Amino acid sequence: MTEILAPGPEGLARGAALLAEGRLVAFPTETVYGLGGDARNSAAVAAIYAAKGRPSFNPLIAHVPDLAAAERIAVFSDRARDLAARFWPGPLTLVLPLRPEAGISDLVTAGLDTLAVRVPAHPVAQGLLRAFGGPVAAPSANPSGRISPTTAAHVIEGLGNRIAAVVEDGPCQVGVESTILSLDPPMLLRPGGVAVEDLEALLGPLPTGGNAAKPNAPGQLTSHYAPGAAVRLGAATRQPDEIWIGFGDTPGADLNLSPAGDPTEAAQHLFAALRAADRMAAERGLSRIAVAPVPETGLGRAVNDRLRRAAAPR
Secondary structure (H helix, E strand, O other): OOEEEOOOHHHHHHHHHHHHOOOOEEEEOOOOEEEEEEOOOHHHHHHHHHHHOOOOOOOOEEEOOOHHHHHOOEOOOHHHHHHHHHHOOOOEEEEEEEOHHHOOOHHHHOOOOEEEEEOOOOHHHHHHHHHHOOOEEOOEOOOOOEOOOOOHHHHHHHHHHHOOEEEOOOOOOOOOOOEEEEOOOOEEEEOOOOOHHHHHHHHOOOOEOOOOOOOOOOOOOOOOOEOOOEEEOOOOOOOOOEEEEEOOOOOOOOEEOOOOOOHHHHHHHHHHHHHHHHHHHHHHOOOEEEEOOOOOOOOHHHHHHHHHHHHOOO
């Protein structure tokens, strides 16, 4: 049985002990719940891929509690340190040269010479990382390609008894995964919990990159975050065979990402709304989920990225 751990000292100590044994522990971050394993233990990292059904060519993010720990496993330029000082702890992942002596499993990097690294802000994530004392590889705690989890119940629903434990501490506040940025030159690999506008204010216009066939960071697969029902985007009205997720002033919508039309609120609610819409579609015998337009500003860019991947052919 998957253990449900409280977020206090005893639960975090138990979670850290399980990680040290090479077992998998899901835990909340400010973005989504992550599925953690010791990033230095190839058997543990292989278990992450197996539990999720994730392709092993899709690299993982290493989570650490602070910049000092990040510098022990990755090589930081002055620009990288400046970004870390501005956005860490927080929902920004940097893809940096891997330190060969760091002992990170090749499975974490998918054999690349770069490492995706993040310092999460969530106090439970911080507590678990400090109790464990090493880097933790942690993709989202859900079956690969499906809707990411923002509560412990979502984790149990998707991964059941495939993992040792989950630390339960309510819903995640950001609601979409971290923004991923490579450097030298700067390139946006995935929009996420840090608005692209905030990065561009420091770095200038950011080109986008990534390769679904050979990812150099998570979140680049064409089909991802998908519910069981098909997804139609840009829906100003509902068709008879659809559950309709609204945004802003959308009378008659079954669900609404943000009645106030706030992209940040939409990000918080996105994955829970997709799960709820999928259940409603199944209960009503409907085949599709329609989603109203969300503006490409602030976290709306991350919301639309996830929706496009959820709607992609599978």
